[in-house]
Amino acid sequence: MSELIEHPVEDPATAAAGTTAIGELDERVARCTACPRLVEWRERVAREKRAAFRDETYWGRPVPGFGPPDAAISIVGLAPAAHGANRTGRMFTGDRSGDVLYQAMYDVGLASQPHAYGLGDGLTLYGTRITSPVHCAPPANKPTTGERDTCRSWLSHEFVLLRNTLRVVVVLGGFGWQALLPVLRDAVWQVPSPQPKFGHAAHAELPATDGGADLHLLGCYHVSQQNTFTGKLTPAMLREVLEQAKGLAGVK
Template sequence: MTELYVPEPAGRRGFCDRGGVISELVDDPVTDPAAAARGARELGVLDERIARCTACPRLVEWREQVAREKRAAFRDQTYWGRPVPGFGPPDAAIAVVGLAPAAHGANRTGRMFTGDRSGDVLYRAMHDVGLASQPHAHGLGDGLVLHRTRITSPVRCAPPANKPTPAERDTCRPWLARELVLLRDTVRVVLVLGGFGWQAVLPVLHDAAWAVPSPRPKFGHGAEAVLPARDGGADLNLLGCYHVSQQNTFTGTLTPEMLRDVLRRARELAGI
């Protein structure tokens, strides 16, 4: 098989065969996320290392299977098929945290909440409140820019049935912890989408720089908590929001106005 490197925006590099299927990234795979994350001194380096992670065999197998088999509507597209880095500027004051990439969304496009209906809802609301340059997100190179906001997740690979195992979640934890450390000077708000993400992110925040109160803050839409800094820096505002899943948005559990209200609150707390 003849293989071809395909340049990607923002310094990313796709690795695909000429049939349009992403093959396994074989150059220097990352098998120890904790060590690789700890050694990353800037977000660009961290993002590149995340995209080479092969630490969880079940997730590697699944993400690549999805990238090969594809969904019929995307059969002519080249899937990203690898771990998905965070997206947003290095001076972000707000971090929006989901749970994991969608199989035919970010696992296809290579960017968080891009290419699926959940992302359509999220980016429309972010644009409405001034956190995104445009209301749509189709794929890398579509011109989307986030304003003082970064979107990320505690699990970087699309998991089967959208359910990572506890071991996979814990293996992936150092990536997000390091990302927050690298954002430490500017981040003031972490907005978590969904209860599963809320539970996953609390130990990450502790690993990064903040003390999680006991008892732990409970998730709810509009829930707020202040996490004191453990390093002498700024405290962190933790916000909860129902996930932008189709189940929530189609049933009205989460409406566009509810989402905009939480994003406005995040802007207020972040001072932007």
């Protein structure tokens, strides 16, 4: 049982399906207690803290998506970082991965400022929403397949609510790519067989089955410290993918 959450949500599928607005979905995501291992870990981290943040109050709950409810671009990561989003309560906020991502988003005109420190810092995203397949910080940054599948309902319904405006999905890393394809397949987009393979700058166009707009799927190496410190992903490479996403989505 969670130590931090009143009125917990134990069944993501039912809770997600009952929402009709992004804000309502986000509120329910933040009350989810469906995965005992993740609940125990995220709250232990919030109690024990990192020395550099010992005077801060950690969020210690599931981290909902961030961005406008009419986004044309969705950026899909992996899961919150233990001392990043699990501390601040916002996706990619408070860690070096987020520093790289938001700087690039600012550079291409998708964010109002280049840094993200915490809730209330004034950051606004333009035409873009950031989310993830798993909304709780996992031990060793590795959610299990069962945890990923339990969390899938949140992502699936988020895409349902974004359907009218969503045109491009940028996926950061192979885990997010593999987690996302079933979500898209179960929604209104056709995933070809064999399914598109992840790679940096990978691009697939998925036809819609409901008469609406097709969806562009873009791959990008994850903004992890391992990738950015080694140069596997450079700021220029990230900006190039984000610029492509802007162009495909018609975001100015």
